[in-house]
Amino acid sequence: MSQDSTTVPETSRKLSGRRRREIVAVLLFSGGPIFESSIPLSVFGIDRQDAGVPRYRLLVCAGEDVPLRTTGGLELTAPYGLEALSRAGTVVVPAWRSITQPPPAAALDALRRAHEEGARIVGLCTGAFVLAAAGLLDGRPATTHWMYAPTLAKRYPSVHVDPRELFVDDGDVLTSAGTAAGIDLCLHIVRTDHGADAAGALARRLVVPPRRSGGQERYLDRSLPEEIGADPLAEVVAWALEHLHEQFDVEALAARAYMSRRTFDRRFRSLTGSAPLQWLITQRVLQAQRLLETSDYSVDEVAGRCGFRSPVALRGHFRRQLGSSPAAYRAAYRARRPQGGAAERLDRPDRLERLERADRAEVIEPRAGDHPLPLRRPGAPGAPTGHAGHPPHHHHAPHPDPGKPESDAYAPRLPEQAAGRVPGRPSLPGQRERPVG
Numbered sequence: 001m002s003q004d005s006t007t008v009p010e011t012s013r014k015l016s017g018r019r020r021r022e023i024v025a026v027l028l029f030s031g032g033p034i035f036e037s038s039i040p041l042s043v044f045g046i047d048r049q050d051a052g053v054p055r056y057r058l059l060v061c062a063g064e065d066v067p068l069r070t071t072g073g074l075e076l077t078a079p080y081g082l083e084a085l086s087r088a089g090t091v092v093v094p095a096w097r098s099i100t101q102p103p104p105a106a107a108l109d110a111l112r113r114a115h116e117e118g119a120r121i122v123g124l125c126t127g128a129f130v131l132a133a134a135g136l137l138d139g140r141p142a143t144t145h146w147m148y149a150p151t152l153a154k155r156y157p158s159v160h161v162d163p164r165e166l167f168v169d170d171g172d173v174l175t176s177a178g179t180a181a182g183i184d185l186c187l188h189i190v191r192t193d194h195g196a197d198a199a200g201a202l203a204r205r206l207v208v209p210p211r212r213s214g215g216q217e218r219y220l221d222r223s224l225p226e227e228i229g230a231d232p233l234a235e236v237v238a239w240a241l242e243h244l245h246e247q248f249d250v251e252a253l254a255a256r257a258y259m260s261r262r263t264f265d266r267r268f269r270s271l272t273g274s275a276p277l278q279w280l281i282t283q284r285v286l287q288a289q290r291l292l293e294t295s296d297y298s299v300d301e302v303a304g305r306c307g308f309r310s311p312v313a314l315r316g317h318f319r320r321q322l323g324s325s326p327a328a329y330r331a332a333y334r335a336r337r338p339q340g341g342a343a344e345r346l347d348r349p350d351r352l353e354r355l356e357r358a359d360r361a362e363v364i365e366p367r368a369g370d371h372p373l374p375l376r377r378p379g380a381p382g383a384p385t386g387h388a389g390h391p392p393h394h395h396h397a398p399h400p401d402p403g404k405p406e407s408d409a410y411a412p413r414l415p416e417q418a419a420g421r422v423p424g425r426p427s428l429p430g431q432r433e434r435p436v437g
Contacts, residue, residue: 031097
């Protein structure tokens with residue numbers, strides 16, 4: 001379950017008699033970054049009962065019998081070993097030193113045993129790789145830092161990796177994205193255990209928001225998976241990134257790779273962890289984000305330079321990925337980085353509100369070919385519900401050439417396509433039934 005959900009799944013196993021709910025074990029390994037490692041230590045290891053935060057009992061455990069060296073050459077000494085995990089109701093793996101190395105077998109056995117005895121298992125950032133290596137994420141939704149999500153999806157294909165979420169709560173197994181998302185997930189655990197007031201009091205002590213909205217898609221970069229360099233698709237992906245200003249679709253990419261569309265989809269998903277259409281739209285939005293930050297092009301010009309067929313398509317996808325309209329995003333960016341003259345006046349809240357209203361007024365009735373696809377699963381909180389209720393718009397974008405098929409990124413979607421199924425084409429192996437893009 002994603003961090004936008006309002007309910008929490010029930011754990012699937014009853015906690016064994018020797019484990020206690022209030023005991024949290026943090027499993028540390030040598031080579032782990034100190035910031036990520038310190039997050040659960042700060043959240044669960046400091047007595048803040050004076051602020052209304054119920055107390056946890058913290059057990060810091062060494063995951064291996066070697067010196068625990070961390071960022072900056074510091075060496076840590078953990079007061080407990082793996083045997084202490086047998087008392088914990090929650091086990092947190094804050095990080096793993098390398099996504100290419102297997103974790104110690106003894107640590108994996110201890111995690112499996114803890115899970116079997118009903119403990120809640122938490123992986124922060126690259127800690128998800130340890131949970132996946134233990135088999136605890138098989139068949140489950142999970143997330144990790146967006147930069148490592150493609151590698152996690154490729155190495156553990158039975159894990160349903162969603163690189164857009166800040167954290168994922170699947171009941172007795174939870175994972176989070178990058179560093180700050182680890183704080184989000186720890187606050188979520190406190191909220192689950194003791195309620196919103198306790199989580200809010202803790203957030204005030206940490207000087208962080210009690211709950212962040214949105215996901216980590218706004219932070220996605222155009223970086224490629226580390227392992228793509230030796231793959232035959234690397235050239236095609238590199239070409240796509242260099243030609244985002246052109247209007248091409250996934251069929252064109254498949255043709256450049258000399259593959260059928262079905263084979264290309266399967267290979268691309270296994271390599272990057274996402275569907276090619278979703279990846280392509282994300283890259284176009286990222287390019288638009290850069291142009292809005294670094295150029296004076298109008299929103300219409302930005303849309304054309306990023307391969308969108310109309311500004312309406314850009315606005316829809318931009319808002320879904322970054323939570324803002326293009327005009328408001330540019331205004332807020334320039335307000336943070338004033339350049340003199342008109343740019344400084346954009347800091348006024350009423351100016352931002354007018355930009356938002358003006359931009360919403362333009363996104364009214366997009367033609368079918370430009371209707372943006374939702375990023376979230378149908379029915380999930382925050383999922384887009386269309387543009388019903390808006391007045392008709394009288395300035396339509398030009399139609400494509402007659403007889404020319406629409407691009408995959410902007411073609412009309414039939415009901416079965418919106419669920420990830422294409423008529424006459426079977427679902428890809430391991431494909432999740434949800435819209436992409």
